[in-house]
Amino acid sequence: MANLLEVIDLRTSFFTPSGEVKAVDGVSFTLNEGTVLGIVGESGSGKSVTAYSILQILTHPGRIVSGSVKFRGQELVGISENEMRKIRGNKISIIFQDPMTSLNPTFTIGNQLVETILLHTKRNKEQAQARAIEMLSLVGINEPERRLRQYAYELSGGMRQRVMIAMALACEPDILIADEPTTALDVTIQAQILELMTELQRKLGMAIILITHDLGVVAGMCDEVIVMYAGHLVERGKADDIFYEPAHEYTKGLMRSLPRIEDDGSEKLVPISGTPVDMLAVPPGCPFSPRCGSTMQICLTQRPEECAINDPHRHISACWLNVRNASEIIDVPGQMPIIKLGGKA
């Protein structure tokens, strides 16, 4: 599988009056063609800013400080706004959490959909109109011709999110970034939208970056998962690795703190102690160290390196505990070291 998107050591900061907030602090990952990558983390962990940095839709005072984002080998950081426009909405598109505020209330649905299509493809107005109708029926909206003449306020939340998806997919992008696409929706509507996204992903074969705080949504949809904390990537791996063999203390804590529907309710939840990190004063070592139950001396002073667990490229974690517990550490020149954890090979 080819690397569709490659993010290398991305750093994005917001320069606020009270200081620099390193919202994304050295994040690297690759996205393969046709896969679904989940990015999870709490509010303020930098998951959305990572997505906005890829698309370069950061608002003042935020900007990419350093790092590289390569789409099909083409460097996106530093290219002109004109060049970026050809990519945004065409090759890489995004849907947002709140479908009400991301649609323009003063234009009809049709207007906004047709505009996107005209901008990025060689279709004329009638063809664009036809394409808009085709897209609306693809996302399961009935009476698409009538809907085209309606405004956002006339549609329900689930319907608006369907319109957003239609708009995002109208130009057949290679990557769809979905930023908390179902957070504002009810459970039964959320199920509809997730089902639709899975179905469209299979049909159209695009890659999806799914940003969410809901580990349930991630488990159901993603092939690979990135866990972020305080702007750092703390763990990355196949969905099964993350859920069944989490290697980072934060991920382990998250899994323990979730109430599960199959439990009989008598077990106590195990919360992560402490409060979320203050992004203006991130600890110098591991950002999770103040809340971690197994903090060591080194965690307070030195930022943990990303290491591969057992296999290269499959499961990556940045936690000093893994280094301590390793039965063997293999240094690979030019790449991250591989940690063999005892018992498992």
Next chain:
Amino acid sequence: MSAVNQRPLLEVKGLKQYFTINTGLFRSTQLKAVDGVSFHIDKGETLGMVGESGCGKTTVGRSLMHLYTPTAGEVLFDGQSVKPGASMQNFRRRAQMVFQDPYSSLNPRMTVGDIVAEPIDIHHLAKNKAERRDKVHELLSLVGLSSEQATRYAHEFSGGQRQRIGIARALASNPEFIVCDEPVSALDVSIQAQVINMLEELQQKLKLTYMFIAHDLSVVKHISNRIAVMYLGHIVELADAGELYRRPLHPYTQSLLSAVPQPDPKRARAQRRIILSGDVPSPLKIPSGCPFRTRCPKATKECAQALPPLEDHGNGHQVRCIHVDG
């Protein structure tokens, strides 16, 4: 759970809450947010209330607390009818509320100490300043905050800490009953578990009775003894928490439970979701008969005729559906 022959702490009978909505200059219509809801809560138990947005779960909570004046129906607290008048002050002391949004439910101009002390002041629970201060410190330590934090303002705290302040305020009048309206939905997962555990510990320690309103079914399942499922102003199913999850009888509950995203890839892959078509109808245009029939996979002609009664299917498992099998 509860002892037999014991009077329930709270009893709600045929509660209705209509709101008048202006639809034009001289026209108005009734929004039936809660349309005839009856249930009881025993001493020391937690009743969970679930449903999607607009189903009326929050309105039930607010209206039984008489934050709104109910359109019809009766609320009995400890055997006494809750009515406007002299007894209201006493009811308000014994029944308290924790709100969803830890940002807008705390006054930004008041110190945390004053916020927590407000019920103490209103109900004259402290004889002098020293006692008031001691009570505030005691309450703060009860919810895991330090007494030095009493002089700070709400904006200096994180979401989870603010929710703790809201809980301390609710506890200030030594209540027996607390309505928790989505107390953890605005919080991050890791903080959510802290607050849920704290609510459970406080319930044990102070012998509290909860009504826990939420849309997250996993959370409600975890904390509740019994659960009521609401849809468009009606309770459609009410049962023991375990029973409801093992044997949901109403088609709405069945689809709701099947759609809960499970944080477990293998389970998620094996999950057979019952996907409902369409959206929840507007509460201004509630369908005739069973309100769920427009989205129900089992709906027949009879469903449109009359609202099905809430029938007991054994062990207090109540269901409002005419197509219950087994």
